[in-house]
Amino acid sequence: MTRMSAVDRRTALVHAAVRVVARDGVSAATTRAIVAEAGMSLASFHYAFTSRDELMVELINAVVDGEESAFTPALVSLGGAPKTLHDAVRAALLDYFDGVRADPDREKAMFELTQWALREPRFEGLARRQYERYFAVAEAAVVTAAEMTGCEWSRPTAEVARMIVMLTDGLTIAWLVNRDDEAASAAIDFATSAIAQLAIPARTRTKSRTRT
Amino acid sequence: MTRMSAVDRRTALVHAAVRVVARDGVSAATTRAIVAEAGMSLASFHYAFTSRDELMVELINAVVDGEESAFTPALVSLGGAPKTLHDAVRAALLDYFDGVRADPDREKAMFELTQWALREPRFEGLARRQYERYFAVAEAAVVTAAEMTGCEWSRPTAEVARMIVMLTDGLTIAWLVNRDDEAASAAIDFATSAIAQLAIPARTRTKSRTRT
């Protein structure tokens, strides 16, 4: 009935698919479930996409591109009171974890999509791209945190970022399984100290003002 | 043709299913694929199990029960030269990671099984049990490492164990995605230091021999 351009239909289907995947999982995201969510007919799907795989590729690209920084908001909200790097890292991790708790299904879906892509050699690059994006998001936060607190990292920022992704992945999985907020809190404390350990404290640099 | 007892058939099917899941993923582990792997007819499946879900439950229990300590072998191989706790933690993590590299499909399968169980509320307890087992395995290693090096943990051993599982999960996922051995090596160094930080060094206790 209603006329939609092919590209509009594609994006509408991708958005519907994102909702289905988050709510019911990757395996439940059949073409039928997706078109039902989008309020379209099954034929419209195959008018917009040649195959389900083609949509999945676009879906992963969409959620990965849409991956806003989960960390920097917390850093920005600290405002003009940078405090210590330790505090900045802690605030960022707590902010990330708040996001996980606010939308656990989304996190489940992200893991599922990674593993789905990992299974088919054809889509392995997608998983890789997904994690490149995670690393980039974390690295931006890492750089910001150092600037705000006047610290320097003792390791390359890309490496620090990878450590953060490792910690947040592990934290998230464990919490998704047991929903243990206390354990998560302890984990965040641990992760904060571990990451902060990778920085040269501000006071060291302040004391020896002239550096080579 | 060949007569098998029902329990033998069940275990044979579970073992076949484990192989299929590891090789091709959870979604590929259909009843047909499983009976083909086991060399049985489809009807034999439903003679041994009332449903596929029933087999999946037994499958997860089997792989979880079979989860031998991935850490203690390395600790034992250190033998009578306990060295420092830092060295013990490092050896254990390297040993774990060697296991991941030796059989990546198995690790992929473990993550998939967790998420499969996590999707269906009916099986959520299975995922929980799976992680309880991980924690227990890690805790045993944590206790052993402290004993061997004469150190004490500054945190409860159960908490240290959870931190280790968090780190190994994050490490494993990242490596499964990008197969970056260098990054994994850096991650192991980081994880080692972070965990070792949770211990009261041996020399501290040696210096002050009488403790309250």
Place this chain on the structure above:
DNA sequence: GTCTATAATGAGATAGAC
């Protein structure tokens, strides 16, 4: 361009012969 109808395939589960 969009729809209904339907092919083609594969899934889990079962009936009933032997």
Place this chain on the structure above:
DNA sequence: GTCTATCTCATTATAGAC
């Protein structure tokens, strides 16, 4: 107890009317 044959349902994809 084990098998072949089949049922029922859901899937992706396509054909062809409008």
